[in-house]
Amino acid sequence: MKYFILILMLPLLAFSQEKTGAQIINKVNDLMNQESSEVTMTMTIITSSGQERTFEYLSYSVNFGEKNLIIYQAPSRVKGQKMLMLNQADDIWAYFPRTQRVRKLATHAKKQKFEGSDFSNEDLGSGDSFTTDYNAQLIDEENKAGYDCYVVELTRNPRADISYSRLIVWVRKSDYVPLIIDYYDDKNPDRLLKTLSQSNIQIIDGVPTAMRMIMHNHSDNTSTTVEIKKVKYNVPLDDELFTERGLKK
């Protein structure tokens, strides 16, 4: 009888060992949203006249990605310009050193493109959007870019106000780093809009971190590359930094 019960429970045991889409995405979410961070990075964009322009900036993030501050370092023309993104990039403030003014630029702006790049504000400062705005389902397991990955489909919650109808995420099994994310059109779930590829993964302060991100826009056939030069996690940051007054400092 004891053996019989054990045999009956075997499938359940096997099931409990298999990860669900939600569990995987929760892990990804935890990894992507550290309590706070300080990052030096470069971003290269293509201007409307087709020229390449590279910016270097310092990015501070607190409260698990809910507040972000970007301070431009180069080129010299925009050095000192700051962008403060609150409420997961929905409200944006800017500080202009040339006029020494702080202005609120936008609300409900998370769907907008981030400064001429192929990233939207939502892509950059999404916080826990993966877990709150989408339903996750593990659809496959496959080898991607030489690594064993979970393939998780995130389908938009009916009430979520986000730009994509669904995402397909390839999550590296070994450390839960999302290597590839496919973003699908808001209105047409079959139309692939963008693909984010993350590479050069290094362990920084115990956190596996992609030092290189390429967002490819399939509609425009353009790409934006972000290179992380330096990163620190869980650093103490003054709350005032993320205020209108802090912007002027």
Add this chain to the structure above:
Amino acid sequence: MREVLLIRLARLHAEHPWKMFLIVIILTVLLAFAASQLSVTMRWSDLLPSDDPRTIQFNKIIQEFKTSTSLTIVVQGEEKRIKKFADELAPNIVNAVNARKNAEIETDVTKLQEKIKKRRSRGKDTSDLERQIRELQGGKDRKLFQRVDYKLNMDFLRNHAMMLIKKQDLENLKDIFYSPNLTELLTNYNNAFEKEYIGRQESISSREKEDGAVKTLDGIENFIAFLQKIADRQQVSEKDVEQTVDFLLFGDPYFLSYDQQGLVLNAIPNFSLTDIDLVVAAVEAVEVLLTDMADDFPDVQAGMTGFLAISRDEMIYSEQSLGTTSLIAVIAILILLIISFRMWFAPLLAIFTLMIGVLWAVGVTALIVGQLNIMTQMMMVILFGLGIDFAIHLIASFSERRAAGGSIADAMQYTFTKSGKGVLTGALTTAVAFLTLLVSHSRGMKEMGLVTGFGLLSILLATFLLLPPLLVFKERMWAWLRTKLKASPQKSRDISFRSLGALSNWLCNHYGFTLFAALLVTCAMAWLSSKMTFDYNYLNIEPKGLTSITLQDTVLNKFDLSMDYALITAETPEESRRLAQGCKDFSSVAMVDDISNYLPSPAQQQERRPLIVEIKNEMQNASIQSRLPRGGFEQFRNELQRLQFNIMEMQDMAFIGGQDKVDNKCQTIVGDPEDVNSMNKIADLLRTLEEYETVADIFDKFQRDFAPRFKASVVRMCHAEPITLSDLPEDILDQFSNNKRDQFLITIFPAGNIWQDARFLNQFTDDIERVTDRATGMPPVFRALIQVIGRDGRTAMLFTIVIVFILLWIDFGKPGYALLAMTPLAIGVIWMVGLMYLTRQQFTVMNVMGLPMILGIGIDDGVHIMHRWISEDRKNILTVFSSTGKAILLTSLTTMLAFGSLIFSIWRGFGHLGAALFVGVAACFLATLVVLPGAIGLLNRNTNKSN
């Protein structure tokens, strides 16, 4: 049967040369008349299948919408000068008439008047002739263009501009229109600027938003200049005030480039693009106008582009270019023949025969196709290269036999039996191979097959009918001259290539080495072939150096607008609006131009109406202040300072957002932040104002001149009644609708250069075709062309291989011999593609056609060698290659010369095909020279072993 016919023909030539010559003359006259009726089309859409929806739509659009095929005049220079130039040029274009037609009418009228005089002198009735003169004169001075578009229709905008602004934009901008008073107006502008990014759903980085920002900044720049003029106490005219108000409310009405150094005029013709005579006349008429104006405007550059100019240029220059390349080909072939035959008269006869043959081919083309297209235009050069081969083979045999002492009749019979068969098989195989292109779906390939297939047969017939009597005449004349001059009989000369024979003999004897080396080379070439790429850039096959083509790039660079747009038609304005909106949703689309830009939907108008009424009421109730309120001067300066800051911040945002046009525009107002010496117009105005104790007098001036006009203009443009189709002025309706007003045109401009990357071309075309299956224009047409021609090319190649094999099997009677004859061809094609890669060629929509064609052309070498080898009892490789080898070397060289001459064509597409075929013919000859002796050597060994 074939041999009997050839022998009879040889006898006829030898015995009745004059009768044969007479038949040729009659045929030539008839076919020359047919040739004169041949027309030319330069439209890419005409290469697609006639029932292709893109072709049908395109032809419908060019017939119904004259605006879609306008003549674009691009003017470059300093802003004021180019505007003046355009203002002077536009009425002249509208008044331009067809000078050539007028001259023709004048000539006809003069002739008729002379007839009338004669009739009157005989006392006869002349009323019919007088009626003819009246009819002719009625056709004089017909205007070529209906209008020239180079400015916005200000009358319509002045009344309805508010109704054309989106609800969201009206909500954001309405504050601007609340007061006409100077300080308040500036305050309202500043408020709007600081509100600009708040609560928007759409990004400012989109093309339309960037254009909108530039337009607003243009108005502000003009407004600042106006204030500066007042501050400098300069005279301000009524026109200055009107212009400033218009700029502020509607932007610059001229179609100016972003740097304001370029201006575009679109001359709308009174005729369709299909009327090629009028196309040429219209372009030439405008060309004359531009030349005439050059003296008065030495600082202004003007050129033409667009459908009309490109069609004219492509036709005229390609005709000239093909004339030159044909001449180069003929001269080069003649020189080659004179050197190789070591005689000059026979080559001249060969060329003469070829000319007559090509004339017949053109006549036959006119009868069966009616017109030449972009691809078949070069048929003459192709036929020169291929058609001369027949004459070479016949002359070679005839001279050989005569040199060996044969009589004329004997030499003629020898020629027809020895070479005639090979020539006939070779020509029929090539012609049938070309005719297999008829299985193609594309008209371009189909017509190419018809034209070259029947053209080659025409030259074959001309060679068989004309060359022999000419050779007979030549021999008789020579004999008569020798008798007259008592000259000694001509010495026998061996004109065969012994060294070629010796080489082939060596290769045959060392067949193991030969075949192994050939295999190695073939493997290497196959590997190189796999690396070949396809060039999707249609501009790379267009003629080079033509102003109309290069100006397309100027328009793309200066106006950020590709002239290679897609077109869709709709049956109602509602459908037009729906389709336009569908296209606007794609990021591959930069801009959509359709009637809904001037005719918003009733629902859109309904939701805008309350806002328009609100603005109108606010402005109507706003009083024009006669005096500056207390502290007003300081407030005015503060608002100016605030405006400066707002534009600076906009500039910084534009810089990090990569919006170069906005950044550049801001730079013209507030200067370059990286150049302290750059001009800041607002700072300059502030400095001027610092010189005054009070701004009252300036304010008075502004209030007196500007404020009332601004108020009146805003009230007028707040026309809240709905706009209907019948409210639209004729020029706007003509721009988007056909004459019956039951079809509406939508023009979709791509967001980038569709030719730089095939993926973008596919993306743009896919996006548009997702909205409707009726899309046409260059991007859908060219993409379809690439697909159809690629598919056709593969099908035609397979058909050609099968048909050539069957023909050769019938000819040789053994499938093994047919395969043997085809082996060098198969290897030659692999070598051809490998060599194309080595010579840095890419496949294009033009040269990809060379692959099925080379199957028909390249087979001849193997056929001739096999025929000769069989007739030599499968022995004497030395003789086979010394004699027939020489002939195929010559025919290959002549064909290569003809195809090679296309490289000099102004049409780069022709050059691509010429270069591919040049390499292909050389590869097939080399493969025949190497592979066949090796294969024959192997066969001989096997035969000897079995014996």
